[in-house]
Amino acid sequence: TQLLEQSPQFLSIQEGENLTVYCNSSSVFSSLQWYRQEPGEGPVLLVTVVTGGEVKKLKRLTFQFGDARKDSSLHITAAQPGDTGLYLCAGRPGKLSFGAGTTVTVRA
Amino acid sequence: DAGVIQSPRHEVTEMGQEVTLRCKPISGHNSLFWYRQTMMRGLELLIYFNNNVPIDDSGMPEDRFSAKMPNASFSTLKIQPSEPRDSAVYFCASSLGDRGLSPLHFGNGTRLTVT
Numbered sequence: 001t002q003l004l005e006q007s008p009q010f011l012s013i014q015e016g017e018n019l020t021v022y023c024n025s026s027s028v029f030s031s032l033q034w035y036r037q038e039p040g041e042g043p044v045l046l047v048t049v050v051t052g053g054e055v056k057k058l059k060r061l062t063f064q065f066g067d068a069r070k071d072s073s074l075h076i077t078a079a080q081p082g083d084t085g086l087y088l089c090a091g092r093p094g095k096l097s098f099g100a101g102t103t104v105t106v107r108a
Numbered sequence: 109d110a111g112v113i114q115s116p117r118h119e120v121t122e123m124g125q126e127v128t129l130r131c132k133p134i135s136g137h138n139s140l141f142w143y144r145q146t147m148m149r150g151l152e153l154l155i156y157f158n159n160n161v162p163i164d165d166s167g168m169p170e171d172r173f174s175a176k177m178p179n180a181s182f183s184t185l186k187i188q189p190s191e192p193r194d195s196a197v198y199f200c201a202s203s204l205g206d207r208g209l210s211p212l213h214f215g216n217g218t219r220l221t222v223t
Contacts, residue, residue: 031209042112042199042214043151050209088151095164096212100150 003027004089004099012105016078021102023089024071032072032091034063037101043088046074079106110134114200114215122223126188129218132181133202141212142175142185143199151199157183158205190222 005024031050035043049065056063062075088101113132141156155165157177177183201212
């Protein structure tokens with residue numbers, strides 16, 4: 001059983017469309033991180049959220065941490081093929097635990 | 109900065125053979141993590157070290173797996189004897205500290221295939 005549940009598992013969209021992926025848990029997290037992993041490489045940190053209700057923007061990516069610090073979402077506006085990858089959320093209580101990830105494919 | 113360096117990138121071996129995976133963390137980072145990634149189970153933490161000392165090895169599957177960190181710039185993960193179910197991508201990651209907001213910096217992984 002995953003401590004962090006990510007949905008959907010797979011997402012395939014056309015360039016220019018928007019998408020949202022979700023990360024949910026029954027546990028409260030002191031912080032939550034989002035990583036992106038491209039084929040043949042290790043995950044790379046995108047953002048860390050700490051405060052309940054926090055919203056962070058990274059160019060076309062918007063990250064939100066739930067008020068109760070149990071869930072988070074990642075929204076991508078006007079997706080581009082370069083956004084293709086596996087998006088992983090990771091959170092602590094204690095040691096860092098990863099969700100199973102959402103595989104995003106953006107078609108040109 | 110060269111980042112976290114793992115070797116080899118690919119390893120193909122026969123069941124029963126010993127496999128050693130190597131990792132050089134980012135200089136100055138004091139925490140090192142070994143993860144295993146499979147389609148079925150995602151990213152699983154196997155073991156992590158803080159200041160070269162193993163802190164949590166509860167993720168190590170069984171006694172066939174062992175990890176060492178003899179100094180701050182080198183770590184190994186050994187599987188002896190290897191089995192087909194050990195086939196996966198093994199990642200090493202390092203960070204400044206093992207708690208709080210410290211991001212993990214991952215290497216590019218070692219893809220292990222046991223036949």
